[in-house]
Amino acid sequence: MRYTEHLIELDGLTKGFGKQEVLNGLDLRLPPGVHALLGPNGAGKTTLVNILSTLTSPDSGAARVLGLDVRRDKRELQGLISLTGQYAAVDGQLSGIENLLMMGRLFGLSRRAAAARAADLLDRFDLAKAAGRRVGTYSGGMRRKLDIAVSLIAHPELIFLDEPTTGLDTRSRRALWEEITALAAGGTSIFLTTQYLEEADVLAERVLVLNGGRIVADGTPSQLKENVGGSTIQVHDGHGRVIEEIPTRGSAADVSRRLAALAAARPDVQVTVRRPTLDEVFLQLTGKKAA
Ligand SMILES: Nc1ncnc2c1ncn2[C@@H]1O[C@H](COP(=O)(O)OP(=O)(O)OP(=O)(O)O)[C@@H](O)[C@H]1O
Missing domain, CATH: 3.40.50.300 (P-loop containing nucleotide triphosphate hydrolases)
Known part of the structure; x- marks a missing residue:
């Protein structure tokens, strides 16, 4: 430049x-x-x-x-x-x-x-x-x-x-x-x-x-x-569709506690853990949903 x-x-x-x-x-x-x-x-x-x-x-x-x-x-x-x-x-x-x-x-x-x-x-x-x-x-x-x-x-x-x-x-x-x-x-x-x-x-x-x-x-x-922290546990149905999202604080301890509760209630359910999206960052910072 x-x-x-x-x-x-x-x-x-x-x-x-x-x-x-x-x-x-x-x-x-x-x-x-x-x-x-x-x-x-x-x-x-x-x-x-x-x-x-x-x-x-x-x-x-x-x-x-x-x-x-x-x-x-x-x-x-x-x-x-x-x-x-x-x-x-x-x-x-x-x-x-x-x-x-x-x-x-x-x-x-x-x-x-x-x-x-x-x-x-x-x-x-x-x-x-x-x-x-x-x-x-x-x-x-x-x-x-x-x-x-x-x-x-x-x-x-x-x-x-x-x-x-x-x-x-x-x-x-x-x-x-x-x-x-x-x-x-x-x-x-x-x-x-x-x-x-x-x-x-x-x-x-x-x-x-x-x-x-x-x-x-x-x-x-x-x-x-990363600053928003909180990963989300996604619960899937038998076709791989996400049917529920469980917010977490993102720490190993919190994610494992929530997974343990889920496993006790619904032992066969399939899950993935996802990072926050930019939408969630925006919502947290501005209190408003993006377009
Ligand atoms: N020429 C102007 N005279 C008076 N107020 C103005 C003028 N230009 C902008 N504003 C006001 O300044 C604020 C910021 O406007 P601006 O258009 O910069 O926002 P923005 O973030 O681009 O919004 P949007 O996402 O809706 O386009 C608004 O409240 C707007 O009404």
């Missing part, structure tokens, strides 16, 4: 709207990689992404992205990042392919490279048939997919994806996951917000949970699961 060992650095970052404090003094150091920001509705995920991508100014504190200050070095930073989500600009007057080519050229791809990459992305996101149509005539879902494709056309240092797969069909969601994995393998960092914990689990090296204006958890998916 060009500027610093840190992808994102926050020091005492705050942001509010009127009397409402949304980000309440965030401190963070993130290395390059794929990172997911989780949090209940209204936690401030979009607000943080907007600050990091220079769309919104923080009230106080510092935010550096790729070593650049989001306020002072705004222009330079804008040339190194791309953003998709509710605010990304796709021109409704242009066709799908024209939007892609324009963005590819803006990011410095040759005409030929931009055309090849555009054709590949249109195909992956099932937009090839509509490629020549004005985007103004696209459905909401098609627009969303084009918005994502536009942000992926070049290889910026860092891509922000704000709830990228909300409302996408399964095929497009998988296509996006593959694109993210391929971009990350090529050295592009990704910062995504998501309501889908499975998405964070599959993609992210590091997961951050935002709640009540603060980052309440920060770690790899497995670290977060």
Whole structure:
């Protein structure tokens, strides 16, 4: 990476709207990689992404992205990042392919490279048939997919994806996951917000949970699961289906006590023990169920 060992650095970052404090003094150091920001509705995920991508100014504190200050070095930073989500600009007057080519050229791809990459992305996101149509005539879902494709056309240092797969069909969601994995393998960092914990689990090296204006958890998916502790004993029926889940504290003593009680009551029952899921981590940290 060009500027610093840190992808994102926050020091005492705050942001509010009127009397409402949304980000309440965030401190963070993130290395390059794929990172997911989780949090209940209204936690401030979009607000943080907007600050990091220079769309919104923080009230106080510092935010550096790729070593650049989001306020002072705004222009330079804008040339190194791309953003998709509710605010990304796709021109409704242009066709799908024209939007892609324009963005590819803006990011410095040759005409030929931009055309090849555009054709590949249109195909992956099932937009090839509509490629020549004005985007103004696209459905909401098609627009969303084009918005994502536009942000992926070049290889910026860092891509922000704000709830990228909300409302996408399964095929497009998988296509996006593959694109993210391929971009990350090529050295592009990704910062995504998501309501889908499975998405964070599959993609992210590091997961951050935002709640009540603060980052309440920060770690790899497995670290977060370990912190929750409590493995669960699953009881299966004769067909291998789980018919009951018995929560435990996760210690050998507690698991064996509960297994002993189960064995005494139902000696022939089949069991497995599973680690906590990211859903359970989220529930414990925020008191809310994920989407
Ligand atoms: N421009 C604005 N003016 C006033 N309030 C705002 C503005 N933008 C966001 N907010 C408020 O700030 C809080 C955080 O909003 P934000 O969109 O960042 O949350 P989020 O975590 O992205 O939520 P969701 O998961 O629902 O998308 C909300 O209470 C929202 O109403």
